[in-house]
Amino acid sequence: MTQPKTIIEKIWENHIVHQEPGKPDLLYIDLHLIHEVTSPQAFEGLRMKGRKVRRPELTFATMDHNVPTKQRHIIKDEVSKKQMHTLKENCEEFGVPLADIDHPDQGIVHVIGPELGLTQPGKTIVCGDSHTSTHGAFGALAFGIGTSEVEHVLSTQTLGQAAPKTLEVKVNGKLGTGVTAKDLILAIIAKHGVRFGTGYVIEYTGEAVRNLSMEERMTVCNMSIEAGARAGLISPDDTTIEYLRGRRHVPDGEAFDEAADKWRALATDEGASYDATVEIDANEVEPQVTWGTNPSMCIPVSSNVPDPASQEKDYEQDAVQRALDYMGLKANQPIDSVKIDYVFIGSCTNSRLSDLKKAADVIQGRKVDDKVTALVVPGSRTVKEQAEAEGLDVIFKTAGFEWREAGCSMCLAMNDDIVPPGERCASTSNRNFEGRQGNGARTHLVSPEMAAAAALEGHFVDVRKITNTTVNR
Amino acid sequence: MEPIRVHSGLVYPLNRSNVDTDQIIPKQFLKRIERQGFGQFLFYNWRFDEEGEKRDSFTMNDEKYNDASILIAGDNFGCGSSREHAPWAILDYGFKVIIAPSFADIFYNNCVKNGILPVKLTEDETQAIIKKAEQQKLHLTVDLEKQLVVDEDEFNFSFDISDYHKQMLLNGWDEIAVTLTNEEKITAYEERQQIIG
Ligand code: SF4
Numbered sequence: 001m002t003q004p005k006t007i008i009e010k011i012w013e014n015h016i017v018h019q020e021p022g023k024p025d026l027l028y029i030d031l032h033l034i035h036e037v038t039s040p041q042a043f044e045g046l047r048m049k050g051r052k053v054r055r056p057e058l059t060f061a062t063m064d065h066n067v068p069t070k071q072r073h074i075i076k077d078e079v080s081k082k083q084m085h086t087l088k089e090n091c092e093e094f095g096v097p098l099a100d101i102d103h104p105d106q107g108i109v110h111v112i113g114p115e116l117g118l119t120q121p122g123k124t125i126v127c128g129d130s131h132t133s134t135h136g137a138f139g140a141l142a143f144g145i146g147t148s149e150v151e152h153v154l155s156t157q158t159l160g161q162a163a164p165k166t167l168e169v170k171v172n173g174k175l176g177t178g179v180t181a182k183d184l185i186l187a188i189i190a191k192h193g194v195r196f197g198t199g200y201v202i203e204y205t206g207e208a209v210r211n212l213s214m215e216e217r218m219t220v221c222n223m224s225i226e227a228g229a230r231a232g233l234i235s236p237d238d239t240t241i242e243y244l245r246g247r248r249h250v251p252d253g254e255a256f257d258e259a260a261d262k263w264r265a266l267a268t269d270e271g272a273s274y275d276a277t278v279e280i281d282a283n284e285v286e287p288q289v290t291w292g293t294n295p296s297m298c299i300p301v302s303s304n305v306p307d308p309a310s311q312e313k314d315y316e317q318d319a320v321q322r323a324l325d326y327m328g329l330k331a332n333q334p335i336d337s338v339k340i341d342y343v344f345i346g347s348c349t350n351s352r353l354s355d356l357k358k359a360a361d362v363i364q365g366r367k368v369d370d371k372v373t374a375l376v377v378p379g380s381r382t383v384k385e386q387a388e389a390e391g392l393d394v395i396f397k398t399a400g401f402e403w404r405e406a407g408c409s410m411c412l413a414m415n416d417d418i419v420p421p422g423e424r425c426a427s428t429s430n431r432n433f434e435g436r437q438g439n440g441a442r443t444h445l446v447s448p449e450m451a452a453a454a455a456l457e458g459h460f461v462d463v464r465k466i467t468n469t470t471v472n473r
Numbered sequence: 474m475e476p477i478r479v480h481s482g483l484v485y486p487l488n489r490s491n492v493d494t495d496q497i498i499p500k501q502f503l504k505r506i507e508r509q510g511f512g513q514f515l516f517y518n519w520r521f522d523e524e525g526e527k528r529d530s531f532t533m534n535d536e537k538y539n540d541a542s543i544l545i546a547g548d549n550f551g552c553g554s555s556r557e558h559a560p561w562a563i564l565d566y567g568f569k570v571i572i573a574p575s576f577a578d579i580f581y582n583n584c585v586k587n588g589i590l591p592v593k594l595t596e597d598e599t600q601a602i603i604k605k606a607e608q609q610k611l612h613l614t615v616d617l618e619k620q621l622v623v624d625e626d627e628f629n630f631s632f633d634i635s636d637y638h639k640q641m642l643l644n645g646w647d648e649i650a651v652t653l654t655n656e657e658k659i660t661a662y663e664e665r666q667q668i669i670g
Contacts, residue, residue, distance in 0.1 A: 017658050018655050018658045018659075022637060023637050026658070026659075028663075028666070028668075037503050037556075038555065038556065040506035041557075044506070044507075044508075049649070051649070066504065077504070080504050082504075083505075083506055086506050128557075129554075129555055130553065130554050130555040144579055145555060145579065146555055146556075146557035146560075146579060146582060146583035146586065147583075148587070149582070151649065152648060152649050155649050155652075155653070156649060156652045157659065157663075158652060194491055194549060194552060195491075195548070195549045195552065195575065198549070198575065198577065198578055225553075230578050294491050294493070294552075315488060315490065315547065319490055322489075413500065414500045414501070421523060431493075431553060431554075434496060434518065435518045436500075439499070439501075439518055440518075
């Protein structure tokens with residue numbers, strides 16, 4: 001009998017183009033996603049050396065980081081405009097398909113890949129963006145790369161990679177009502193830190209993971225990089241296959257059934273072993289709120305901000321104190337007493353249709369606190385249209401939310417969607433680094449439901465205390 | 474890419490862990506389409522206040538570190554975004570070597586591809602160097618060939634680096650050119666997998 005293998009090993013072995021002792025393996029890349037910020041220097045590199053894009057049809061580009069979300073065509077910033085224009089020119093010159101700002105498929109690169117069915121189990125997927133790990137939800141090996149690597153993939157459709165170690169993150173039990181995939185991944189990072197995944201590819205397993213929808217799985221895999229892991233994935237199952245059925249780039253008819261059989265066979269074999277395993281009990285996870293300046297600085301909404309004095313080493317005390325100072329918080333302050341100024345529902349972590357529906361359930365028939373500026377930025381134009389077809393835009397607007405066009409927006413504030421210095425934002429994005437949402441801005445990461453609840457109350461609150469949240473849409 | 478073999482230089486100590494790429498180069502500077510000229514924006518929000526004035530509280534602004542070419546920091550250096558603008562900024566500012574107990578994976582790769590030598594020392598070794606560099610002007614010699622970090626009197630630390638990364642840095646390879654020597658293998662793979670052109 002052959003040795004049982006993890007899905008990570010299976011995908012790896014299927015993609016080895018060349019192997020040589022003492023060198024990284026040369027892997028074939030099945031899908032290369034491109035956006036405007038990390039690609040210009042790569043295309044420029046090709047031009048300087050007279051190189052071509054080897055497989056333009058395995059490459060797909062969109063515009064997301066810089067795009068305006070208020071009025072599509074008013075780009076005040078000349079440098080942003082030039083960057084988008086450069087992408088368009090590069091795609092034309094090298095024959096790469098592009099969903100530009102006017103294209104109906106435009107959206108955040110990690111939202112549209114799955115939506116269009118480009119993302120499929122067993123593929124190797126790269127993008128010059130660290131949240132490429134999102135696509136791992138489908139049982140793909142997907143990871144972020146730098147611009148030099150973008151150039152390498154454009155030119156050769158391969159990438160040299162040292163075989164990663166494998167890490168199983170096993171989630172036992174069930175998530176409680178009102179506790180989301182976002183809370184789960186935040187709780188995992190809070191427990192194990194921002195670098196427990198460094199050098200590993202994570203596979204998420206266990207009952208609670210099996211019970212997640214595809215969109216919830218994307219939320220979990222998305223934040224693998226916040227644990228230090230370049231990639232995080234989930235073995236494909238019926239949930240995966242049903243999500244893919246009928247999508248544009250997925251085969252149909254008999255070819256679909258054949259593909260589905262192959263996808264199922266990729267799942268980790270019974271008895272396969274990992275280089276490391278950590279476990280977490282889903283039953284114990286509560287709604288989470290980050291208090292500090294990295295995603296592991298995170299606590300349940302029912303608890304208090306930590307005290308630097310409780311840290312062992314002096315540089316750890318300094319780190320907590322610096323985070324508290326930046327965030328304008330006091331040691332031991334209850335997190336649900338913290339007032340907010342902004343709410344952002346969006347980003348590649350939480351801007352899909354189900355995220356918007358769950359937030360809409362919380363706010364339906366209620367009003368945003370008058371001191372709070374709240375916005376919803378759908379992850380793609382398709383999500384936006386679907387949400388509008390279901391009337392979600394009306395629910396949001398009636399409650400006092402702004403309803404925007406698709407893009408990265410306030411997740412990283414490269415366009416005009418910026419949190420002002422010293423202001424505080426409840427955000428469904430993935431990074432609470434200093435200045436992430438604007439110079440001096442204070443970010444608290446939460447689920448869409450918790451963001452919606454905070455918008456209503458003007459401060460953090462356990463969404464489970466707000467009635468109506470269990471209404472099923 | 475410039476080869477690097479032995480580098481001697483002044484140390485700038487940044488005693489912080491989890492220095493993320495958003496701090497190394499804030500997003501407002503990612504809109505440029507060139508590789509050059511990012512050094513002026515390195516650690517921008519730490520170095521400058523809202524009016525663009527230097528913050529005295531940030532030690533990198535201290536003149537005594539002006540010529541520093543070795544950056545030393547706490548663990549998990551370069552976490553966060555994959556932006557290669559981070560190593561571009563570090564290199565453009567004048568740093569050739571970064572020392573830390575650990576690095577984020579993508580950042581580490583990005584350094585090697587740009588001819589910056591990332592050196593992993595232990596937590597204790599790193600702290601010892603940081604403490605000394607905070608008290609006095611400290612010069613270190615980093616020898617990639619021998620995999621050693623030494624100063625005049627006290628330190629003599631060895632470090633690990635994969636042979637491949639070492640060769641890349643020593644030789645300043647163009648990795649794409651190296652891969653293209655395997656062109657036939659790529660084509661053979663595509664034929665095997667029926668990736669139709
Ligand atoms: S939404 Fe945020 S994290 Fe996701 S790709 Fe855009 S900027 Fe990056």
